[in-house]
Amino acid sequence: MSNVIPASELIINPDGSIYHLNLKPEFLASSVITVGDPERVASISKYFDEIEAKVAKREFVTHTGTYKGKRLSVMSTGMGTDNIEIFLTELDALVNIDLQTRKVKDKHTILNIVRVGTSGSMREEIPAGALVASEYGVGLDTLMQYYVTESTSKEKEVAKGVQEALRLHFTPYCFHGSEILLDRLCKGEIIKGNTVTCPGFFGPQGREVRLKPAIPDIIERLAGLDVDGFRLTNFEMETAGYYAMGKMLGHEVLSLNAIVANRITKEFVDDPAAVVDRLILHTLEHI
Numbered sequence: 682m683s684n685v686i687p688a689s690e691l692i693i694n695p696d697g698s699i700y701h702l703n704l705k706p707e708f709l710a711s712s713v714i715t716v717g718d719p720e721r722v723a724s725i726s727k728y729f730d731e732i733e734a735k736v737a738k739r740e741f742v743t744h745t746g747t748y749k750g751k752r753l754s755v756m757s758t759g760m761g762t763d764n765i766e767i768f769l770t771e772l773d774a775l776v777n778i779d780l781q782t783r784k785v786k787d788k789h790t791i792l793n794i795v796r797v798g799t800s801g802s803m804r805e806e807i808p809a810g811a812l813v814a815s816e817y818g819v820g821l822d823t824l825m826q827y828y829v830t831e832s833t834s835k836e837k838e839v840a841k842g843v844q845e846a847l848r849l850h851f852t853p854y855c856f857h858g859s860e861i862l863l864d865r866l867c868k869g870e871i872i873k874g875n876t877v878t879c880p881g882f883f884g885p886q887g888r889e890v891r892l893k894p895a896i897p898d899i900i901e902r903l904a905g906l907d908v909d910g911f912r913l914t915n916f917e918m919e920t921a922g923y924y925a926m927g928k929m930l931g932h933e934v935l936s937l938n939a940i941v942a943n944r945i946t947k948e949f950v951d952d953p954a955a956v957v958d959r960l961i962l963h964t965l966e967h968i
């Protein structure tokens with residue numbers, strides 16, 4: 682028998698919805714497509730046969746409906762792993778906690794969660810316009826300093842390699858995405874990669890606008906890393922948080938990346954929405 686989770690720890694709104702996502706369990710499908718940008722939710726749900734629910738609070742916008750008869754939720758998370766921590770904790774609570782009794786349910790429900798996001802390539806051979814499925818996510822943020830995690834020896838080796846390459850004062854984290862979803866979605870034009878998740882878009886990804894990054898050669902250091910054949914491919918801001926939280930909470934999670942920038946050739950795609958749309962249509966067909 683699990684303990685009652687107090688009102689201050691898992692917050693339920695007066696209408697019975699969960700605090701930040703503003704959702705009730707019945708509004709959530711078991712397959713969820715996630716995006717960073719709240720406006721991207723409608724650019725996916727416009728392909729639905731019908732939309733049964735639209736809910737919004739802060740950066741968390743949800744549309745639930747059906748695509749070719751399959752029930753799906755599309756949800757936005759905003760940017761960064763701090764948002765992903767809130768997002769996945771509350772998403773999991775909607776299916777694995779009885780919100781009336783505030784107890785963990787005896788039967789665990791697994792969600793299929795696919796991130797459809799944008800990303801920058803750190804490899805010349807992965808051009809702007811490519812689509813990448815993240816096999817591993819490596820987090821340069823400190824979110825996992827606050828959770829008790831278990832990782833495989835390969836994940837630990839990669840994390841240590843990245844720490845040494847960047848001479849960081851803390852250990853980054855590394856987690857594998859869902860094998861099941863990789864098999865299902867990494868096909869056609871989608872290539873496999875390993876994604877670095879950064880706690881920012883500019884300095885932490887080696888961009889210099891007015892401020893000097895502390896690690897100005899971060900791209901070269903990360904792109905040059907080789908841990909027994911393991912190579913990093915692209916930068917973004919959420920994947921590692923998804924993979925770590927998803928594994929701890931027991932869900933299938935995959936991150937798909939529309940490469941909009943190549944940091945080596947300095948290119949940015951002419952029409953980012955068109956690249957994202959290719960990834961959206963692929964995801965809707967195969968999820």
Ligand SMILES: O=P(O)(O)O[C@H]1O[C@H](CO)[C@@H](O)[C@H]1O
Nearest residue numbers: 717718760798799917918919
């Ligand atoms: O396009 P989204 O999903 O927001 O993903 C990427 O784009 C944002 C930065 O522009 C970050 O959230 C990064 O992870």
Ligand SMILES: O=c1cc[nH]c(=O)[nH]1
Nearest residue numbers: 799800801917918942
């Ligand atoms: O270079 C990029 C492009 C998209 N998103 C990122 O975080 N970085």
